[in-house]
């Protein structure tokens with residue numbers, strides 16, 4: 623028997639081709655596509671006849687991620703979902719409320735292969751990539767559960783999005799589709815630990831999304847010690863890729879910098895960070911706007927890393943500003959619900975609730 627395809631992973635053209643092959647008219651694909659992305663299952667589509675539904679069910683599977691756990695922050699209303707996937711694996715997504723609307727943070731893989739020393743998501747390694755349908759499914763399931771319109775997406779949950787390149791790119795096109803969720807590329811951010819070859823591939827596609835670089839240290843010795851990827855692509859190679867990305871897309875890049883007590887939070891480290899960024903990205907011909915997000919590290923029991931002190935954090939920000947680098951300290955949404963990536967999945971694993 624031919625393996626069934628996953629309905630949510632199909633783009634509009636693939637759905638059209640499939641429906642035509644089933645003897646259905648082309649416009650049926652548009653009807654199904656838009657309703658799927660509004661959160662309806664095929665069974666709930668009242669304008670699709672039973673015969674069509676049955677024919678479709680013979681060739682495709684439909685699974686929306688299921689809410690396994692849901693935590694709502696009493697402080698700021700941030701909602702954290704633990705979603706179960708069709709094969710029993712689980713990933714996390716977080717709904718965040720800003721003045722300009724609701725943004726969702728989604729996961730890109732089950733687990734992660736990158737091995738960053740401070741991160742909970744990578745502790746059990748990478749289990750598998752998420753499909754395009756599971757990526758868009760997180761957005762659809764959260765919108766359906768919350769009844770909210772989601773206007774922005776950040777790919778900062780579990781996993782390294784550029785390590786799941788093809789599915790992530792398909793996902794970006796799916797959520798941007800005017801007959802689907804219609805989320806503008808400018809309202810989508812993708813965060814990476816620095817896969818240089820993939821940053822170049824992404825630049826070549828010229829999608830005007832925002833790229834976020836998880837830098838966390840500006841000298842190779844410190845960065846290699848906390849982020850193994852730095853041994854493959856060092857700081858200079860990464861910043862050169864950032865320059866190329868900016869040259870091609872014209873999109874500003876933001877840098878994430880997690881402050882860990884005693885590791886990367888000294889005034890000297892701040893000064894060096896400013897120097898390295900200015901040198902690499904602000905040559906005479908290039909005046910790339912640079913923004914650094916400072917994130918006090920979330921303490922994960924297994925890593926033993928401690929948060930930088932409030933004093934060290936404000937000193938770090940001040941030194942960056944003095945040296946011409948705009949910096950903000952990230953507001954910690956959902957601090958009472960373990961909203962940082964990977965922590966809820968690990969907690970549920972510990973309690974034997976999921977695989």
Ligand code: SAH
Nearest residue numbers: 740741778781782813814815836878919920
């Ligand atoms: N793999 C991608 C996206 C996922 S992580 C990346 O590396 O960018 C999203 C952000 O959270 C990254 O900047 C990551 O370095 C950071 N992060 C991971 N664990 C953290 C922790 N314990 N405390 C603070 N930030 C953390």
